[in-house]
Amino acid sequence: MDQTMLVRETIVDQLTQMIGQDILTGKYPSGSNLPPERILASSYGVTRTSLKHSLVRLEEAGLIETKHGVGSTVTDFLATGGASLLPLLMRFGGFELIDSVLEARALLGSVIVERAATLATEAEKSELRTLLARLGEAKSSKEAQLIEAECHKVIARASKNAVFILLVNTLLNAYLPIGDLLLGPFKDPKSLAGDLRGMIEAICGNNAELSKLMALKYFETTGKFMKGDKKWEE
Known part of the structure; x- marks a missing residue:
């Protein structure tokens, strides 16, 4: 070198x-x-x-x-x-590692969302609704990506589980530094907000079962876009 x-x-x-x-x-x-x-x-x-x-x-x-x-x-x-390696692995471990992170994102995320649906406070629900509105009005894919990340932080906080919060932080810290390579789902912020709305509404409605199903669907769809399996329509 x-x-x-x-x-x-x-x-x-x-x-x-x-x-x-x-x-x-x-x-x-x-x-x-x-x-x-x-x-x-x-x-x-x-x-x-x-x-x-x-x-x-x-x-x-x-x-x-x-x-x-x-x-x-x-x-x-x-x-x-350990998990502290994830940011380094995401940068230099190749796309196979990104697949693993996105899979963990979906499986772990759906469990956290389900728990948040039963424990979220009114303040946290209000914060999620505000972020959802901001997401739909985002002016760039990068702005949308950062707002979406904030949504996941609030959901993790609503789970009232310190380990879940730290794991979400770790996953976000792993993928945000290379976020420019994973902007697929964020190119159309309004559509993304529409996809995310079902999950957030289920959380705000304290519907744990529906929130988990909506989360799995959301993470699967956005994960495919991140990996480039699909292209956003012009």
């Missing part, structure tokens, strides 16, 4: 992403050892101190295992990694 001058405030973040990308794209395959720290630091144009901090993060994420006297070994991230 070419040496790159990195901003001091974010050098460890950027370095972690760079090494992580090289691991996920096969430069350092599972089971192999990373080069010695002196060589590795030089190849990325950073100090060994910055490299050490980055290696700690990569180990915490489950991408490497570091042992004194042995060095850093690339692990099988599917066996050792």
Whole structure:
């Protein structure tokens, strides 16, 4: 990799992403050892101190295992990694990983929506209706995408389950950084708002069974557009 001058405030973040990308794209395959720290630091144009901090993060994420006297070994991230890897995997893990994230989005999302339908407060219902109206009036696909993400955050909050909230945040943090590649369902905000309306109305009506069915339909439809299986009509 070419040496790159990195901003001091974010050098460890950027370095972690760079090494992580090289691991996920096969430069350092599972089971192999990373080069010695002196060589590795030089190849990325950073100090060994910055490299050490980055290696700690990569180990915490489950991408490497570091042992004194042995060095850093690339692990099988599917066996050792956690949800914190999702943002990195979405960027560099390929579209097969995106399929997995979208599948998890549908299965997990429908359960969260079902729970929200029984626990949402009037304030949360009002917030969802406001977001739905804003979505229909969005001026761009990117604006629509961000508003839709806010809807999911409110629904997760309405579930009153901290783990669901954190998982939704993790999934959104994974796909929003590459959101420009997944704008299919957001090109027609009015149509998207129409698709989302059934799910939100079911939540606001405290209809758990219907809300889950509407959620599965919504996530399946938008997921297909995100993957490019269909094209929006002009």
